[in-house]
Amino acid sequence: MIELRRFSASLGGEKVLHDVSFAAGPGAFVAVCGPNGAGKTTFLRALAGLLPGAARPNPRHVAYLEQGARCAWGLRIAEVAALGRIPHGDTNSEAIAQALAQCGVAHLADRRIDEVSGGQARRAMLARAFATSPRVLLLDEPVADLDPAASHEILGVLRDFAHGGGLVVAVLHAVELCAEYASRMVVFEAGRIVADDAPLAALPVAARCFGMEWVGGRLVRK
Amino acid sequence: MVSLNLCSDQLLVLLAPEQVRALDFLARDPELSFVAAQAAHLPVVRADAEAVLNLHPDLVIAGRYGAQTTVSLLRARGLHVVQLDEPQDFDGIEKLVAQVADLLGVPQRGSALVAKMQARLAALSPSNGAPHPRGRAVFYEAGGWTAGPGSLADAALHAAGWQNAGTGGRMGLEKLLAEKPDLLVSDTAPSKPSMAQNLAWHPALHGLARKTVPPALLICGGPFSVAAAEILSH
Amino acid sequence: MKFLLPALGALIILSLLVGAAGLGVPDWLILWQIRTPRTALAVLVGAGLGLSGAVLQGALRNPLADPGLLGIGGCAALGAIIVFYWGISIQMPAALPAGAMLGAAGGCAVLLALSARALSGPSLILAGVALSALASAFIALALSLAPNPFALAEITFWLMGGLEDRTLLQLAVAAPPIAAGCILLLSLGRRLDALSLGEATAATLGFPVARTLVLASLGVTLAVGAGAAVAGGIGFVGLVVPHLLRPFTGQRPGAVLLPSLAGGAALLLAADLLARAAPLLLPLAGEPRLGVLTALLGAPFLVRIARRAIP
Numbered sequence: 001m002i003e004l005r006r007f008s009a010s011l012g013g014e015k016v017l018h019d020v021s022f023a024a025g026p027g028a029f030v031a032v033c034g035p036n037g038a039g040k041t042t043f044l045r046a047l048a049g050l051l052p053g054a055a056r057p058n059p060r061h062v063a064y065l066e067q068g069a070r071c072a073w074g075l076r077i078a079e080v081a082a083l084g085r086i087p088h089g090d091t092n093s094e095a096i097a098q099a100l101a102q103c104g105v106a107h108l109a110d111r112r113i114d115e116v117s118g119g120q121a122r123r124a125m126l127a128r129a130f131a132t133s134p135r136v137l138l139l140d141e142p143v144a145d146l147d148p149a150a151s152h153e154i155l156g157v158l159r160d161f162a163h164g165g166g167l168v169v170a171v172l173h174a175v176e177l178c179a180e181y182a183s184r185m186v187v188f189e190a191g192r193i194v195a196d197d198a199p200l201a202a203l204p205v206a207a208r209c210f211g212m213e214w215v216g217g218r219l220v221r222k
Numbered sequence: 223m224v225s226l227n228l229c230s231d232q233l234l235v236l237l238a239p240e241q242v243r244a245l246d247f248l249a250r251d252p253e254l255s256f257v258a259a260q261a262a263h264l265p266v267v268r269a270d271a272e273a274v275l276n277l278h279p280d281l282v283i284a285g286r287y288g289a290q291t292t293v294s295l296l297r298a299r300g301l302h303v304v305q306l307d308e309p310q311d312f313d314g315i316e317k318l319v320a321q322v323a324d325l326l327g328v329p330q331r332g333s334a335l336v337a338k339m340q341a342r343l344a345a346l347s348p349s350n351g352a353p354h355p356r357g358r359a360v361f362y363e364a365g366g367w368t369a370g371p372g373s374l375a376d377a378a379l380h381a382a383g384w385q386n387a388g389t390g391g392r393m394g395l396e397k398l399l400a401e402k403p404d405l406l407v408s409d410t411a412p413s414k415p416s417m418a419q420n421l422a423w424h425p426a427l428h429g430l431a432r433k434t435v436p437p438a439l440l441i442c443g444g445p446f447s448v449a450a451a452e453i454l455s456h
Numbered sequence: 457m458k459f460l461l462p463a464l465g466a467l468i469i470l471s472l473l474v475g476a477a478g479l480g481v482p483d484w485l486i487l488w489q490i491r492t493p494r495t496a497l498a499v500l501v502g503a504g505l506g507l508s509g510a511v512l513q514g515a516l517r518n519p520l521a522d523p524g525l526l527g528i529g530g531c532a533a534l535g536a537i538i539v540f541y542w543g544i545s546i547q548m549p550a551a552l553p554a555g556a557m558l559g560a561a562g563g564c565a566v567l568l569a570l571s572a573r574a575l576s577g578p579s580l581i582l583a584g585v586a587l588s589a590l591a592s593a594f595i596a597l598a599l600s601l602a603p604n605p606f607a608l609a610e611i612t613f614w615l616m617g618g619l620e621d622r623t624l625l626q627l628a629v630a631a632p633p634i635a636a637g638c639i640l641l642l643s644l645g646r647r648l649d650a651l652s653l654g655e656a657t658a659a660t661l662g663f664p665v666a667r668t669l670v671l672a673s674l675g676v677t678l679a680v681g682a683g684a685a686v687a688g689g690i691g692f693v694g695l696v697v698p699h700l701l702r703p704f705t706g707q708r709p710g711a712v713l714l715p716s717l718a719g720g721a722a723l724l725l726a727a728d729l730l731a732r733a734a735p736l737l738l739p740l741a742g743e744p745r746l747g748v749l750t751a752l753l754g755a756p757f758l759v760r761i762a763r764r765a766i767p
Contacts, residue, residue: 048660057660064660072517072652073707086650086661112707128653248605365610366621392742395621396477396486414603415543418610425623426489 001025002047002057002136002167009042009051016042018191024169024184026135029162031178031199032171033206034188040171041067041140043188047169048138057136059087063129067140067171070121071113077124078109084131092133099130102157104150118145126154137161139170143177155181175206175219223326224277225249226269226292227285229442230306232257233319234283236335236445238326239264243279253412256438256446271295281325309443311377312343319445339445346381346455357404359384359454360393364409364418368393374440374447379407382454395426406430407454409437460718464499467725471495474732493627494619498728499721500627500634501619501687504679506720507713509694511641514648514709515672519699519761520581523680524691527587528563532684533615534595535559541602549629557633557681563587564673578765617690617747619728630686637678638717644671645710652709690747692754693720699761724750 003023009016016039024030032040042051048064049056063084071080081096100106103123113121122145129137137158143151151174158168159181172178178185178199185202187195187209195205207214212221223241225231231249234242235257244267252258267273269289274282274296282303284293293303304325309315316336323332359379361369369375370390379386387403398406408422411434439450472491473480482491505523512521523529539545539555570583595615599608647668650658655665683690697719698712705711727749734744 045656048656050656050659059660059662062660064657066654066656069654069657072654073709075652075707079706079708080653083649083653083661086646125653251605364606365613394476394743395490396475396482399483399486399490400477412604415540415546416604416606416610417540417614418606421621424489424621425625426485429485 002062002169004043004046004054007046007054009039009046009053011042016191017046020046020191020193022047022186022193022196024167026165026167027162028184029159029168029182030170030184030186031182032169032186032188033173033175033178033202035209038188038209039191040188044138044140044169044171060132061134062136062138063132063134064138065125065129065140065142068144069125071125074112074114076110077105077113077116077127080113080124081109081127081131084128087132095133096131099127102130103127104153119147119150122146123150123154134166136167136169139168141171141173144173151177175203175210176217178206179203179217223281223283224267224274224279225283226267226274226289227283227306228255229285229308229444230283230322231255231261232442232444232446233306233322234326235260235264237319237323237331238328241326243277244274252438253414253436254438254441256442256444258438271299275299275301283322283325308374310372310374312339312381312448315339315443315445315447318443335445339448342448342452343381346383346451355385356383357385358387358401359405359407360388360398360401360403361386361407362388362393362398362422364416364421366392366394366398366421374443375407375435375450378435378440378447378450378454381448381451384454395421395424399426404431405454406432408432408434410434460715460722464718464722464725467722467729468495468499471498471725471729474729474736476732476735479736489624490621493622493624494728495725496627497619497622497630497686498725500631501683501690502693502724503638503717503721504634504683505690505693506697506723507638507641507694507717508676508680509696509720510698510709510712510716511644511648511672511675512694513698514651514713515644515668516580517651518580520695520758520765522692522695523560523676524689524693525581525588525695525758526563526567526584527589527591528560528567528676528680529684529689529691530588530591530595531563531566532556532560532681533689534591534598535562535681536685537595537598537602537611541598541604541607543603549625553630553633553682553685556685557677559591560677560681560684561673563591564677566590568669568673613745614688615747616745617688617750618731618743618745619687620731620743622686626686630682633678633682637675637680637682640671641675641679642713642717644668644675645713647671648709648713688747690724690750692750692757693723695761696750696754696757697723699757727753 004020006019006021008019034040045051046054081099085092100109103126105123105127108116113124126142143154155177162168182199185199186193187202187206189209195202204214207219212219224244225234226246228246228248231245242264244265245261247266249255249261250258269292271292282296282301284305286305286307296303309318319332319336323329361375368388370388376386387401412419435450435453439447472495475491477486508523513519535558536552536556539551545552567583567587571580599611647663650661650663698716701712701715701719705715727746731743731746
């Protein structure tokens with residue numbers, strides 16, 4: 001269960017989130033969409049408890065993956081995933097192995113994260129989030145660096161996670177993917193939620209935010 | 223007369239204090255200067271050509287080293303500057319006192335000081351019954367430097383009947399302890415903190431027989447230096 | 457990886473047997489009053505420096521971090537110099553490491569304030585350069601105003617670092633803060649691991665970066681501050697040791713902490729042995745300063761690392 005009540009945030013004097021309210025429970029895959037600068041990342045950071053005034057969730061239950069997250073050192077991928085166990089204070093190798101497998105990087109476990117491709121590194125970072133065995137995944141652009149096949153793979157894993165009772169809140173730029181995988185879609189524009197509904201209902205609103213239209217299952221220019 | 227150097231200061235004050243126009247600042251430091259008490263009432267000046275010129279002295283006395291640029295500037299302006307060497311033994315002290323006394327026009331005072339010094343030196347010689355040589359001594363100076371042969375401290379040691387085991391170079395603590403000197407001589411403990419002078423007070427040296435000599439007696443060679451030999455011979 | 461411990465043990469034994477008085481077991485007085493404090497301090501100061509470097513690199517996510525390079529060592533030296541020359545440590549020997557630690561703490565605070573947002577970039581190193589320059593300027597000022605007119609002359613050797621002729625009292629006074637600092641720094645392993653993933657992730661894992669930086673600063677202040685009070689200016693150990701050990705320990709920041717402690721101790725002890733051996737091998741030479749030896753090793757290292765870091 002994750003929620004925000006009438007939450008506002010400012011960055012450098014400018015208001016980025018205006019009185020945003022949001023709540024979600026287990027078993028949902030919530031996609032967060034909207035134009036650049038609409039406040040999606042700030043929203044996710046608020047959910048993760050990183051902004052002043054936001055409640056801090058339990059690190060054992062909520063795992064957060066920031067946008068463009070990079071590992072500062074050349075850790076081995078298995079080590080990166082193992083960092084996800086920190087909130088539990090253990091080295092549950094089963095959970096780690098499962099996380100690596102889920103993200104499709106089990107075969108790279110002994111490779112250094114700075115010596116694999118960008119997409120593989122992104123998946124390794126995702127594996128870290130999975131390794132926590134969380135109930136909630138807060139992911140900022142989890143498939144940004146991935147090719148279409150890999151994107152589908154990961155989104156499929158996230159959908160399965162949601163079906164299994166977990167909650168996923170993910171910022172996704174590829175609006176078409178939202179339609180296919182998400183069970184709920186939240187659209188941001190200028191710091192406010194302008195749509196919060198099933199994807200098919202929210203997509204036209206999202207399209208308009210981009211200055212486009214949702215026609216026949218695709219984004220189309222006007 | 224203006225003196226720009228601690229050593230010439232002291233001779234000036236001992237021989238002709240009434241002729242002093244200005245002394246160097248260090249003359250007033252009781253840890254460095256034997257005549258600190260008198261110098262406290264005498265004018266001082268920094269070794270600065272302008273300041274010295276302002277005083278219109280008849281004569282400027284300085285050391286051979288140090289304040290070189292000041293000295294050359296003063297000479298260029300026509301002042302008479304005499305540079306003194308530093309004596310390394312009691313003979314040298316005698317010659318220096320005579321030289322300065324002549325310069326100042328008070329030769330009798332010079333001979334009087336020399337005569338007193340010679341008398342005190344003679345009192346230290348073997349004829350008064352003390353065993354010579356008394357043993358090996360090391361004069362352990364700031365930073366672990368030892369007084370070597372041909373230095374004033376060496377002369378004082380010999381006058382007091384000691385054999386100088388120092389080499390004139392740096393001697394670390396371990397080497398010093400390995401030498402097992404019969405006497406360790408150091409400067410009296412300074413009142414101001416000094417890392418270099420702390421070395422002589424290292425706990426490892428506590429077991430050695432020790433005498434201390436006020437540094438003011440030996441930094442400059444003068445008639446007062448014989449007091450160092452007297453301390454060392456008791 | 458723990459061939460380090462036997463190596464350290466061998467160096468300690470060697471250190472007790474080598475000195476100006478000759479090779480082999482010396483007089484009890486020399487062994488206890490001179491060689492023991494020197495050996496023990498080399499181990500402690502080196503351990504503190506190595507570990508501090510490893511923690512700073514992890515906490516700042518910057519492979520060039522080192523307490524000397526970042527100016528913290530210089531600030532510690534400034535504190536020690538003021539306390540020493542104004543006679544505060546004559547009555548209270550413990551005031552010397554306290555003053556150095558105060559200096560180091562001030563340095564940490566200024567460093568963090570100067571580099572605020574950009575800890576992992578070259579601007580941190582720039583902030584360190586600025587802080588070093590500031591500390592040097594104040595040191596020169598303090599020395600020129602010191603009651604002892606020869607302070608400026610005699611301090612040069614001390615600033616270049618060295619452990620010769622240290623006393624048991626100095627050991628007794630420096631050991632507790634260095635030990636405390638090392639214990640604190642060693643406890644930061646998990647935090648530093650979490651920090652590899654970025655500030656935001658580390659915060660969500662339960663380790664907000666501000667707290668990590670404060671704890672790291674505190675540990676470095678204790679270990680490096682007290683070390684500088686007794687050994688003067690020794691740099692580069694914290695830079696070089698973690699880099700030398702990472703190929704063996706792996707890149708995880710927490711994994712390189714304990715090895716860096718042992719490695720720093722071994723490195724400084726080896727350098728000190730080299731310093732002692734120099735006059736025995738080349739009779740006309742004096743003992744080279746410890747800080748000079750570590751700089752001779754560390755500066756080329758820094759050049760090598762920097763070349764790789766500069767695109």
